[in-house]
Amino acid sequence: MTDEQKRKLEQKLWDIANTLRGKMGADEFRDYILGFIFYKYLSERMHGYADRILGDDGMAYTDIPEGTPQGEEFLSAVRDASLEALGYFLRPSELFTAIARRGAEGAFILGDLKTILNNIERSTMGTESEEDFDHLFEDLDLSSTKLGRTEDAKNELIAKVLTHLDAIDFALDDADSDVLGDAYEYLIGQFASGAGKKAGEFYTPQEVSTILARIVTTGKTRLRSVYDPTCGSGSLLLRVAREVSQVDDFYGQEMNRTTYNLARMNMILHGVSYRNFNLRQEDTLEHPQHEGQLFEAIVANPPFSAKWSARPLFLTDDRFAQYGRLAPASKADFAFVQHMLAHLDDNGAMAVVLPHGALFRGGAEGAIREFIIREKNWLDAVIGLPANIFYGTGIPTCIMVFKKCRETEDVLFVDASGCFEKAKNQNYLRPADIDRIVTAFRTRSEDPRFAHKASREEIAGNGWNLNIPRYVESFEAEPEIDLASVVADIRRIDAAMVGIDARIRAFCAELGLEAPV
The missing domain is CATH 3.40.50.150 (Vaccinia Virus protein VP39)
Structure with a gap:
């Protein structure tokens, strides 16, 4: 990703954040934006992984007919493999793109979205990854009145945010797989700088982080x-x-x-x-x-x-x-x-x-x-x-x-x-x-x-x-003063002044003028 592409991506992300900016404080809309970015990441990673393991069967993940015996058999196999490799599981109908498109078409998606986020956590129960996903979406409160006074208003706002995010290509299949993570970190930094101490407590400026990192990895x-x-x-x-x-x-x-x-x-x-x-x-x-x-x-x-x-x-x-x-x-x-x-x-x-x-x-x-x-x-x-x-x-x-x-x-x-x-x-x-x-x-x-x-x-x-x-002198030390030299200079100046005064008086006497006092 070039610097220009990264800048454009960051601008898009910040524009999405501004969709929520007037509704709540920075630390609150941070939780929604970052939570939805994470859901999108999990979905795209799940989608890509499932397509790869189904490739030998000539199938795409989203083509699996959910609800049919054959489809559920395929999903069971994908689920087992996904829990082992990724640590979680999402059905095709639960993918970010599917729910975002339904929202863009005017469907009411809040209820389904709550269920999907709960299902991600539930899919890990009893597995090695359970603790890492436990209550991971608990700060993404879709019932909050800050999203809107009515359920329809909340749904409209969330659908708008998901639609904007769905349009962003995070290029997860590229060699530079850190693009989405960098975008996430960019937003964390923006929230910290914009919200002062409360948001800054959990974030160390990248320049300081770089110094610490280079120090402990020296050699x-x-x-x-x-x-x-x-x-x-x-x-x-x-x-x-x-x-x-x-x-x-x-x-x-x-x-x-x-x-x-x-x-x-x-x-x-x-x-x-x-x-x-x-x-x-x-x-x-x-x-x-x-x-x-x-x-x-x-x-x-x-x-x-x-x-x-x-x-x-x-x-x-x-x-x-x-x-x-x-x-x-x-x-x-x-x-x-x-x-x-x-x-x-x-x-x-x-x-x-x-x-x-x-x-x-x-x-x-x-x-x-x-x-x-x-x-x-x-x-x-x-x-x-x-x-x-x-x-x-x-x-x-x-x-x-x-x-x-x-x-x-x-x-x-x-x-x-x-x-x-x-x-x-x-x-x-x-x-x-x-x-x-x-x-x-x-x-x-x-x-x-x-x-x-x-x-x-x-x-x-x-x-x-x-x-x-x-231990470290920060400024140039003042040069040491040689008092004897200063006294000698003053005496030379005084002697010179006495000579000048005598010449002035002699000159005034020749002209018949009164010498100045």
């Missing part, structure tokens, strides 16, 4: 596993996969139910098999769902300075016990760090976005920082990012990088706070900025006013405070 072409304990819509996990030839398995946890549903959809839309992702919905700190598992790559953008219980009982939890301290209840930043480190494999890398305060706050956080650096030597790099690059907050942030088996004892500090271009509402990192940051991390070379390798002794001398200006 690797394949990953056994990647994990995000606050996975949001799953886009950060998928970004990591773009930096290597293969990721075997994806793991994640998300507290918000709606966002968790988006993440599962996002995985499937990007062609990740239900067998290769394990996403769970729960509070990561309070109820971790992947206990005892270690991951080769870990990335996260946790909610900044979130509250958590910090119960004393956690001091016996394997994730926190060795530190002897818990992150304060008012700021869970280091609780997430401790949780992630507990899941990091010895040959792995971990990159997490945190607010700048995590670098220098004292108390328990200071003690945890000291333990990580002095006792374990796990901190690999600190990268300062520009302010105002996240949706819904303008605070400056940083990336902290950790590795358990490091070949050096220094810590790389990178000040990228000036690496941005200002846009209308927020700043953003340019491709050149991303490249400079990643290159600095990979080469670990000194760069005046940008990158510095600090020894543990230097960090200890700063009281384990990691505030970046302590």
Whole structure:
């Protein structure tokens, strides 16, 4: 897909979103648009798969006569194969195109659409994919009065949206099978930027995601596993996969139910098999769902300075016990760090976005920082990012990088706070900025006013405070003033002025004039 084709596709998708824009808030119409895109994807994937396996019999899936003994026999065979290969099943009459065309012709489709979405989930019951499809469409509420005051009004609006979507060719048969997934991710980004903090909580800007992904994949072409304990819509996990030839398995946890549903959809839309992702919905700190598992790559953008219980009982939890301290209840930043480190494999890398305060706050956080650096030597790099690059907050942030088996004892500090271009509402990192940051991390070379390798002794001398200006000078230092030279210059000027004054007086005397005072 060319950039021009992608731009046109994105415009069409946003036009469809605008059909619902006046009816409800951004986070609400997001659920409808993305839910219908997902239904279309499942339908087209089902249709293409069924046509391929029926090809030897010279049949097309939509030609199967439903309701007849022979037709149902074919459908039973297709169903078994589809559940094994795709993890779900749709009958020919349940395909997106069939229902969209009926709606375009004026038929009442709301009841059938509700049944079809329920049937997708029901088709997985008792199978390996059941948990990945469980309640996946629960946020697509077709009975909501926000779609219209009457059933006919709701039906008309939904039929219009489905008709527009049906006209879009997502080119699922092309080699670039990520087209629909990219379109989905585009809409997620648009909703996040348009809806501020509420929608931005589950989405990390692509430029930041790219930096995190390139950091944890440095030196690797394949990953056994990647994990995000606050996975949001799953886009950060998928970004990591773009930096290597293969990721075997994806793991994640998300507290918000709606966002968790988006993440599962996002995985499937990007062609990740239900067998290769394990996403769970729960509070990561309070109820971790992947206990005892270690991951080769870990990335996260946790909610900044979130509250958590910090119960004393956690001091016996394997994730926190060795530190002897818990992150304060008012700021869970280091609780997430401790949780992630507990899941990091010895040959792995971990990159997490945190607010700048995590670098220098004292108390328990200071003690945890000291333990990580002095006792374990796990901190690999600190990268300062520009302010105002996240949706819904303008605070400056940083990336902290950790590795358990490091070949050096220094810590790389990178000040990228000036690496941005200002846009209308927020700043953003340019491709050149991303490249400079990643290159600095990979080469670990000194760069005046940008990158510095600090020894543990230097960090200890700063009281384990990691505030970046302590290690990287951001501006040219003022030249040192030579006071003796300044005094000598003043004396020379004074002497010269005395000579000039004498000549003026002599000249005035010759002319018989009174010399000026």
